[in-house]
Amino acid sequence: xxxxxxxxxxxxxxxxxxxxxxxxxxxxxxxxxxxxxxxxxxxxxxxxxxxxxxxxxxxxxxxxxxxxxxxxxxxxxxxxxxxxxxxxxxxxxxxxxxxxxxxxxxxxxxxxxxxxxxxxxxxxxxxxxxxxxxxxxxxxxxxxxxxxxxxxxxxxxxxxxxxxxxxxxxxxxxxxxxxxxxxxxxxxxxxxxxxxxxxxxxxxxxxxxxxxxxxxxxxxxxxxxxxxxxxxxxxxxxxxxxxxxxxxxxxxxxxxxxxxxxxxxxxxxxxxxxxxxxxxxxxxxxxxxxxxxxxxxxxxxxxxxxxxxxxxxxxxxxxxxxxxxxxxxxxxxxxxxxxxxxxxxxxxxxxxxxxxxxxxxxxxxxxxxxxxxxxxxxxxxxxxxxxxxxxxxxxxxx
Numbered sequence: 001x002x003x004x005x006x007x008x009x010x011x012x013x014x015x016x017x018x019x020x021x022x023x024x025x026x027x028x029x030x031x032x033x034x035x036x037x038x039x040x041x042x043x044x045x046x047x048x049x050x051x052x053x054x055x056x057x058x059x060x061x062x063x064x065x066x067x068x069x070x071x072x073x074x075x076x077x078x079x080x081x082x083x084x085x086x087x088x089x090x091x092x093x094x095x096x097x098x099x100x101x102x103x104x105x106x107x108x109x110x111x112x113x114x115x116x117x118x119x120x121x122x123x124x125x126x127x128x129x130x131x132x133x134x135x136x137x138x139x140x141x142x143x144x145x146x147x148x149x150x151x152x153x154x155x156x157x158x159x160x161x162x163x164x165x166x167x168x169x170x171x172x173x174x175x176x177x178x179x180x181x182x183x184x185x186x187x188x189x190x191x192x193x194x195x196x197x198x199x200x201x202x203x204x205x206x207x208x209x210x211x212x213x214x215x216x217x218x219x220x221x222x223x224x225x226x227x228x229x230x231x232x233x234x235x236x237x238x239x240x241x242x243x244x245x246x247x248x249x250x251x252x253x254x255x256x257x258x259x260x261x262x263x264x265x266x267x268x269x270x271x272x273x274x275x276x277x278x279x280x281x282x283x284x285x286x287x288x289x290x291x292x293x294x295x296x297x298x299x300x301x302x303x304x305x306x307x308x309x310x311x312x313x314x315x316x317x318x319x320x321x322x323x324x325x326x327x328x329x330x331x332x333x334x335x336x337x338x339x340x341x342x343x344x345x346x347x348x349x350x351x352x353x354x355x356x357x358x359x360x361x362x363x364x365x366x367x368x369x370x371x372x373x374x375x376x377x378x379x380x381x382x383x384x385x386x387x388x389x390x391x392x393x394x395x396x397x398x
Contacts (some may be wrong), residue, residue, distance in 0.1 A: 008033075010306050013321065014041035016156045017120065017296040017329060020163060023172045026294065026329060028156075046152040047299060051110045051261075051398050052286040052314070053149035056161065057119060058107050059249045060130040063242065064122045064226050067373045068104040069253060069347075069354030072114040075099065079144070090116055093398045102354040104367065107252055108260035110276065110398050111146055119147040130193025133231060133240055134214075135171060149277060155286075158165050159297035162288045165250040165273070166295060168341055169241030170229075222385075226372050243341040246368045250338050251368040252291075257289070261315050261398060264291055268326055271337045276314030278334065278398035281307040285317035289326070293333035298322045313398050340368075347374040355379035 015029040030040030039045070058066075074097050079088040090097075092112050106114035123246045128140050131151075138153040140146055156174065163172040179190040237356055253273035257265045261276040267289075274289025283305060288297040298318040301308055308317060348364045350357045356378045357364035 006155060008036075010302065011300060012037075012041055012303055013298065013318075014045065014155050015056075015296065015298050015321065015325060016042045016159045017294060018159070018163065018172065018174055018324065020172075020290060020293055020295050022168045022180070023175050025174050025176050026373065027296075027325070037303075041155070041299065041303075043156045044301075045153055045303075046151050046154055047284045047301060048279045049158055049286060050149035050277040050279040050284060050314070051112075052275055052288055053146070053151055054110060054115055054277075055108060055165070055253060055275050056131060056134060056136075057115060057122075057127065057147065057254070058103070059165075059241065059245050060127050061103070061118045061122055062248060062370065063130070064126070064247045065226070066103050066118065067369055067375075068102065068248065068367050068377045069349055069369070070103040071100050071207055071354055072103065072106055072117050073099060074101040074106070074111055074113045076090060077113060077116060102351070103203060104252055104255065104354075105192075105351065108255050109384055110256075110261050116144055116147040119144060132339075134164060135240065136161060145268045149279065155297050155299045158286075159288055159295060162275075162290065162297065163295050164241045165246050165253065166290045166338060167246070167340075168243040169239055169246040171240050212292075226370055244343045245339065245343050247341050248368045248370060253289075254338075255365075261313075262289065262319060264286065264315065264319050265326075267323055268330070270324075270330065270335045273338070276319060276398055278313040278371045280313045281306050285312055285314045287314050287318040287322045289319075289322055291326070291330055291333065292336050292338050294326065294329050296322055296326055296329065315398070324381075345369050345371040345372045345374055349375060350379040350381070353379045353381070 009032055012031050015027060016030065017027040018025055028042050030042045031037050041352055051097050076097060077090055080086065090112055091172055093110065097113065100116050124142055124144065124146060127146065128142060131140065136153065138151050158175060160172055164170070175191050180188045182188055182288060228242055231240050231242065250273050254271065255276055256262045256275055257272050262274050265272050265274055270291060271284060272291050274287060277286030283301055285300040285308065286298065298321045300317040346366050348357045349355060349367050350361060351365050356373050358379055
């Protein structure tokens with residue numbers, strides 16, 4: 001029996017998946033139908049990444065003194081050009097402002113205004129230099145539009161940068177074949193093995209004696225200073241991100257799955273982290289997510305600059321594809337959590353104030369911090385479970 005679609009799909013999509021530890025490419029889909037178009041949208045298409053860039057921005061902010069408990073004011077902003085004739089008024093996805101917002105909430109709910117304010121604080125030149133260090137080679141505009149993911153990048157390249165988080169900050173090389181042999185079995189070419197396994201980074205977090213100290217901002221100023229060495233490490237060029245930063249960001253992206261825009265990924269039934277992304281007019285929908293063993297990125301959109309439809313966000317258009325694929329991809333991998341490197345501490349905090357939760361708080365959550373940056377002040381109110389109310393998922397679904 002032959003089955004055919006009544007209408008050929010016009011929307012395209014791409015998927016790129018790797019083994020986190022080895023970099024072996026598990027799957028790559030470059031479009032709907034290779035016979036119709038041989039253009040590989042996983043490797044050749046450069047598309048704006050929207051909010052999928054936010055985890056990289058927030059990791060840069062951690063190195064500049066922010067913590068998951070830092071407070072940012074979510075309030076209206078207006079930027080005018082030199083002659084005052086044109087104004088840019090950025091907005092959050094749902095066109096609301098929320099006042100005092102913790103760093104963690106801003107990422108979990110994918111808030112635009114706090115992200116712009118974070119970029120203002122870390123400064124655009126630093127952010128661009130930071131993204132280059134992580135391996136981003138795409139052209140970047142040296143202005144605040146970068147806050148909202150104006151960077152155009154291929155799915156493969158962005159997925160490889162995301163792999164830094166489960167890999168404790170170590171660069172990954174995507175491998176499409178392990179070896180090439182001739183007809184007599186002689187090896188003509190073979191993949192080189194990494195000189196240092198990912199696991200080594202777990203015990204190699206830098207001590208407070210390292211250089212490049214930066215002041216801690218927000219509610220933890222009294223905790224002093226946190227140190228970051230210069231990355232990439234001179235003696236280990238593959239280590240491009242601090243293992244502590246990598247873990248804290250992976251933990252925050254687990255909360256994106258638990259509480260935020262990526263909540264459908266909870267249906268995978270095991271530890272998973274990731275981030276959605278949606279660009280202006282719903283032109284591009286992204287979801288990049290990972291477990292300790294597998295990382296997969298999905299993009300959905302038209303080949304032309306055309307919206308895929310109102311409401312077709314990363315959470316709605318890309319995440320279901322990711323989930324369907326990952327349910328099969330992780331079957332041969334152990335159900336485990338992300339390993340915690342040295343130099344990471346946990347604190348029980350109030351999710352709204354970012355301060356330590358009072359005893360017997362009904363809304364307390366356990367948050368990861370770079371050791372020495374945990375909040376010390378106890379909240380004098382209980383947020384009464386506001387983070388898990390049913391309407392939490394109705395907003396910010398980009």
